[in-house]
Amino acid sequence: MRFIRSTREYHEVYAGHEKRHGALFLFLRRRVSGAEECSVGIVVSRKVGNAVRRNKVKRRVRAYLREHSGQLPLGKLVIIAKSSSGTSNWADIAEDLGRNLTGIRE
RNA sequence: GGAGAGGAUCAUAUAUCUGCUGUCCCGCUUGCGGGAGAGAGGAAAGUCCGAACACCAAAGGGCAGGAUACUUCUUAACUGGAAGUCCUUGUGAAGGGGAGCUAGCUCCACAGAAACAAACCGCCGAAAGGUAAGGGUGAAAUGGCAGAGUAAGAGCCUGCCAGAUUCUGACGUGAGUCAGAAUGCUCGGAAAGCCUUAUCCGGUGCAAUGCCAAAUAGGGAAGCAGUCUUCGGACCCGGAUUUGCCCGAUCCGGUUUGCUUUCGGGUAGGCAGCUUAAGCCGGCUUAAAUGUCCCGGUUGGGAAUAGCAAUAUUCGGCUUAGAGAAAUAGAUGUAUGAUCACUUGUUAGGUGAUUAACAGAAUUCGGCUUAUGACCGUCUCCGACA
RNA sequence: CGGGAUGUAGCGCAGUUCGGUAGCGCACACGGCUGGGGGCCGUGGAGUCGUAGGUUCAAAUCCUAUCAUCCCGA
Numbered sequence: 001m002r003f004i005r006s007t008r009e010y011h012e013v014y015a016g017h018e019k020r021h022g023a024l025f026l027f028l029r030r031r032v033s034g035a036e037e038c039s040v041g042i043v044v045s046r047k048v049g050n051a052v053r054r055n056k057v058k059r060r061v062r063a064y065l066r067e068h069s070g071q072l073p074l075g076k077l078v079i080i081a082k083s084s085s086g087t088s089n090w091a092d093i094a095e096d097l098g099r100n101l102t103g104i105r106e
Numbered sequence: 107g108g109a110g111a112g113g114a115u116c117a118u119a120u121a122u123c124u125g126c127u128g129u130c131c132c133g134c135u136u137g138c139g140g141g142a143g144a145g146a147g148g149a150a151a152g153u154c155c156g157a158a159c160a161c162c163a164a165a166g167g168g169c170a171g172g173a174u175a176c177u178u179c180u181u182a183a184c185u186g187g188a189a190g191u192c193c194u195u196g197u198g199a200a201g202g203g204g205a206g207c208u209a210g211c212u213c214c215a216c217a218g219a220a221a222c223a224a225a226c227c228g229c230c231g232a233a234a235g236g237u238a239a240g241g242g243u244g245a246a247a248u249g250g251c252a253g254a255g256u257a258a259g260a261g262c263c264u265g266c267c268a269g270a271u272u273c274u275g276a277c278g279u280g281a282g283u284c285a286g287a288a289u290g291c292u293c294g295g296a297a298a299g300c301c302u303u304a305u306c307c308g309g310u311g312c313a314a315u316g317c318c319a320a321a322u323a324g325g326g327a328a329g330c331a332g333u334c335u336u337c338g339g340a341c342c343c344g345g346a347u348u349u350g351c352c353c354g355a356u357c358c359g360g361u362u363u364g365c366u367u368u369c370g371g372g373u374a375g376g377c378a379g380c381u382u383a384a385g386c387c388g389g390c391u392u393a394a395a396u397g398u399c400c401c402g403g404u405u406g407g408g409a410a411u412a413g414c415a416a417u418a419u420u421c422g423g424c425u426u427a428g429a430g431a432a433a434u435a436g437a438u439g440u441a442u443g444a445u446c447a448c449u450u451g452u453u454a455g456g457u458g459a460u461u462a463a464c465a466g467a468a469u470u471c472g473g474c475u476u477a478u479g480a481c482c483g484u485c486u487c488c489g490a491c492a
Numbered sequence: 493c494g495g496g497a498u499g500u501a502g503c504g505c506a507g508u509u510c511g512g513u514a515g516c517g518c519a520c521a522c523g524g525c526u527g528g529g530g531g532c533c534g535u536g537g538a539g540u541c542g543u544a545g546g547u548u549c550a551a552a553u554c555c556u557a558u559c560a561u562c563c564c565g566a
Contacts, residue, residue, distance in 0.1 A: 063436040
């Protein structure tokens with residue numbers, strides 16, 4: 001697993017993707033033929049809260065992805081936080097991520 | 107006990123598991139593994155001031171534009187800080203504010219005769235004219251009371267009260283305070299209206315700036331795609347014309363065009379700038395944090411000395427984030443603190459539950475402003491008791 | 493890092509230059525015209541002008557601070 005760090009890769013995913021709505025997050029997935037790992041980008045906008053709250057959401061998402069790095073779908077994936085994710089606790093975030101990531105993989 | 111004013115301090119600690127970003131060391135498979143050690147704030151925020159640093163511009167001066175505005179001290183500098191002074195708000199502790207409407211222009215709604223200009227009504231007078239007492243509106247109308255005076259009146263004059271200006275003396279570095287005297291001086295308000303006076307200010311900002319530099323396109327240079335030669339040219343190749351095609355003819359080109367190599371600019375990208383500081387503590391020395399010298403300067407710049415250089419310049423110790431779609435964490439416990447509920451042996455303790463205030467470095471530093479939890483001591487007012 | 497704009501009735505906007513009465517359209521309520529609806533006509537309500545402080549006799553307007561939203565440049 002690696003993280004997306006360039007504007008070009010983000011626009012690549014925005015140009016063509018499959019969309020899936022969760023309770024707290026929005027998932028954009030682009031299939032890449034021959035991909036052997038998953039590239040993940042996390043987007044948290046100002047709607048979620050102030051800088052401390054946005055950082056906390058990003059850290060929690062990253063922590064979940066590291067713990068479950070073997071169960072991610074192949075290709076490129078962008079996770080966009082919805083505004084309600086800023087006030088949720090760890091159990092809700094982990095449950096929403098787990099359900100939707102398994103749904104995307106199958 | 108309640109209500110308030112202003113000030114200082116801290117920003118919960120720790121354990122286990124799983125992880126992140128730099129630095130140093132070791133190992134080799136040269137980009138991985140192992141080890142050690144470090145890793146958000148008082149406001150990191152707002153970006154409101156001031157500086158350092160970088161680049162651009164620049165003889166000097168002025169205009170324009172912008173900022174500031176009581177006094178003294180302080181600071182590298184500042185819309186910063188300290189103390190004081192006057193005005194003002196508050197019962198008070200305390201808080202807020204400060205150049206100039208006797209240079210000029212402009213504005214002052216409604217009401218009112220009139221809003222700074224002396225007119226109108228009125229009063230006096232035969233008239234010319236004099237007058238600002240009366241006009242009751244307004245936020246604001248040329249100081250108030252009494253007397254004298256007059257044709258009628260008026261600080262026109264006199265006394266008292268209120269204020270202003272000037273002078274003198276005392277105190278203070280100064281803003282200014284106090285006392286005395288003189289002048290009938292009594293002048294409307296607004297400069298957070300234009301403006302005047304004094305002082306200061308070149309511009310842009312780390313996405314500054316410097317270095318390395320892929321692919322594609324375009325530019326410069328060289329070579330190859332050709333032999334003979336008497337250097338005129340011939341053959342050859344390419345193009346055009348000659349009706350569509352072929353031959354031939356004529357003209358033009360071989361300095362074209364294509365390929366290869368190479369050069370510089372420069373994009374993506376990468377590296378530097380990038381973190382050790384306008385610090386703290388102690389000793390020595392000195393009149394003094396005075397510390398080789400200079401630039402008003404503990405930063406910075408320049409010089410000198412030492413050193414190959416980095417660097418150091420009174421010596422020793424301590425602190426030390428440096429990322430780049432942006433790390434500094436996630437989870438589970440324990441203890442402390444807060445709130446609520448229940449309970450006991452009730453100035454105290456136990457059990458359970460809940461929540462961790464505001465908030466995340468982005469070149470660096472000094473301030474200001476704003477957000478916010480807890481605790482400490484000081485002061486003021488009110489109430490009760492002794 | 494730097495520059496700029498906006499905030500006024502439920503919604504969209506005037507009024508701010510140069511201080512003095514807060515207005516327009518849609519929407520809303522009531523009444524009338526119609527058998528009813530639509531439409532038209534008339535009447536009316538609704539605002540501490542984003543917040544706080546100051547200047548002034550008087551502030552939506554001037555000054556200062558602050559909050560929110562939006563835009564632009566390197």
